[in-house]
Amino acid sequence: MIPLSYYLLLSGILFVCGVLGFLIKRNIITIFMSIELMLNGVNLSFVAFAAHWHALSGQVFVFFVMVVAAAEAAVGLAIIIAVYRTRETLNVDQVNLLKL
């Protein structure tokens, strides 16, 4: 019997770690992984609330979040490959021009 707030706290910690990684990391791939970490934190709160309110639709929404994360990972990593091919760097501070 674990209080719901503990699960929400864990999900909040994961989300905060994701935001911090998004802010302090300079490698574009690591920034992308921080976004995945934030999505995972949100998924945990979805499942915790589903158990709390006895509503299974909370778990169904986790699948939709996963699909969005998969689509985002595919497109985002393709964009990273395209950026690396034109600029030959993964540092986001050096990617500051829209047009080369």
Add this chain to the structure above:
Amino acid sequence: MLHFILFLFFGAICVAGAVNLLVQSHPINSALSLIAVMASLAAEYLLLGAEFVAAVQVIVYAGAIMVLFVITIMLLNAGKEERSKGSRVAILLGVPGVLIGGVLVAWTLLYRSNMQAPVPIGALKGDPADIARLLFHNFLLPFEVTSVLILIAIMGAVVLAIRPEAVARGARKDG
């Protein structure tokens, strides 16, 4: 009691992995600690009774998505990240703001909310049959829309990652 110990154990792995993701400077180490986070999150889902979500978490997140990440890191031969001037502003302004927000949320959850009701283990069974019934009846339209979404994402990934020379060569061969 055992459930609480398991919750603490896997929660500690989660937090340690998330912090390790921030501390490591090489992307491959960050990716491996993210896999640890996802695997222990699957254990947390099992504690909440969401069996199918836990299985899908391991297969899709820790499996498929992280393989994409690791392959990209290896393909681009990503090395250690270098620090630059732009990141200092983000650290000075962003990090305290995020930490204050996080502490506020944690304080609200622990002391100012009625969320203290314990979640009984196994009260809500998330077995595949029930989830499938919900997914293919109530959520049929969103399900179909996401299938179109992922198809478009795959095509977009191919279009973005393909080499322009390869397209030109293919056109010459056809014509």
